Amino acid sequence: MALLKTLQVRPGQRVLHIGLHTGAWATLLAHRGATVTATTTDLARIGSVQDFVDHHELRVQVEAADARAGWPPGAPYDAIIALDDGVQEIPGRWTQQLRPGGLLLAHCELAPGAGNPATLVRGTAHELTGTFCSFPQTVTGTDRSGEPFPRTTDSASRRTTAVPPMPWRDDRIVWVLAHLLGMPAAVRTGLLVPPDRSVPTGVLSTPDGSWAEVADLPGPDGTWPVTESGPTRLWSLVEEAFTCWHDHGRPPWEHFQLSYAPGHQAVTLTGHRGLRWSRDSPESAWNTPET
Template identity: 30%
Template sequence: MSTPVELRAALADRLTKDGTLTEHAWESAVRAVPRELFVGTYFTPLAGSVPTSYRPVRKGEPGWLEGIYDDLTLVTQLDGRTGPEDTAGETATGVPSSSSTLPSVVLRMWQQLDAEAGHRVLEIGTGTGYSTALGAHRLGDGNITSIEYDPVIGAAAAAAIKAAEFSPRLIIGDGLRGDPGGGQYDRLIATCSVRYIPLSWLHQVKPGGRILVTLSGWSYANALALLDVTAPGEATGRFLADPTSFMIARPHDRPPRPTLDLLPGEERPTLIDPTTLDSWTGGWVAQLAAPGAIRMGAGGQQILWDLATGSQARTALGPDNGWTVTQRGPVALWDQVERAVQSWQTAGEPHQDHFGITVSATGQRVWLGAEDGPSWNLPI
């Protein structure tokens, strides 16, 4: 059986070999920070279960330590309240609400942030504290401030960080409001996703500083953005090629949805293939076009439902093996999605790194190709 030191070294070697780790200082952090202090217990999904069931993996049981040093995301909480230690039976069901993100993603993002010695960094979403400890090792305790929304998760992270002998500044609160004490930061990194860039971040990161955050929405499509703050309250940036997803910040999450009744509406042939929405970028473009809607279904049978207006759109197989769409309500959801997807297809269906974002006092806008290209407003 391998020791934690050996497992950390093996993880560092794997991430260096596959190109994830490109800076020696971050490789040293992986070899030094004991992930097992931050993930005492965790859930693993049971393959093929519908809805997904999770098995608690408890400290000391066979495979526990090896699982911690796999390059995997480890779910640590379900439904905002249930941890592995709270599970009396063999399995539990629920929606993941906290996790320890796979190390390769955490380390790739820290390197993309381009934080250097002396930079002050604000981290949104302490989670288990593993990412926070990596940052503290690389940049120093005094340069890291981390904010966690959930007090139970935050307390556990604080204990683990202390046990690992780090002492960054830790805050329990709403990270979307930034540092409650104010202050100016050189970098901001978010380990949750948001529907739009909170204005507080744009005033707490210095002009010339950077923000790295995943943009998501109520259809849970994701895109990783790196923004340069150009002035207080203003920024511009590009989306990165890496397919990165995080749980959406709880204040930005969609409201509870009632039971969906599929009601009659106006039917017509679709102008796009509904299966286009199943691709990573295609689904994200659809979300940009209809930000107030949730998307359900898959393949040719897509369902869009706007919770605020009750508007619906659903696709189905039509005559001659084509596809039809049925829409009802004040918002023509599929019309909006069609226009956005067609603009993307005209550009050659580029990946997300061909998109950019501009944030100003007048709003937040995602654009394709260049700032004067097709664009969509974020729902601020």
């Protein structure tokens, strides 16, 4: 319901739903009076979903197409929905197929696994501006878990931290900020559970051999044991992000503004001491925050 409220779909509008799954969202949008085009690469589902919507006389057309291609024959659209997979850069074809003033609801990621759904409005040119949405969503297509990278042989440092151990799962705003502040995009996250299932441990690792472990059991003083090593102090970046978030009043998702234009992306944290980061492509690093 939060998704439908965000879209504010009105009768007669044209909507492109990228990613079909069960066809439930396309059906709900059609019930709101929209004319819906749904695309999918799952050819086995097209026939059954199309038969269902035809039987119920819903204005839904299902097409086989790659997600990044959109569906030009139905353009321009009043709204485009793309929540199946996270995108670090909005495909230009989506923007071209959205009418000026049209709404894009997409899972926007600053790095794989670091993002949330966002609502973006197309301007008169091919630029998009908007904010992250308050409702969370997990996108499995960009999960950064897996086998940890090989570790550096350098000696590890041990200390305690006031930051909870798994921000990629529990404090995702902090995780987004960590990437804006320099967390390597290739970081892998994980959870180690001992054979005796005693104290699980959150794990970070990167290709340069850096790693960090934080036990998911606070001590009497409310801090967690952390161990890290390697040229990139991964948990220190998480702590920096947590401090940034706290110092700016623990802002919610809606305080993070996004903008996309061909060859440029930016994130602005609004507030009494706003910050702004930008970069020219998903492969480049976010710049030092500007105040």
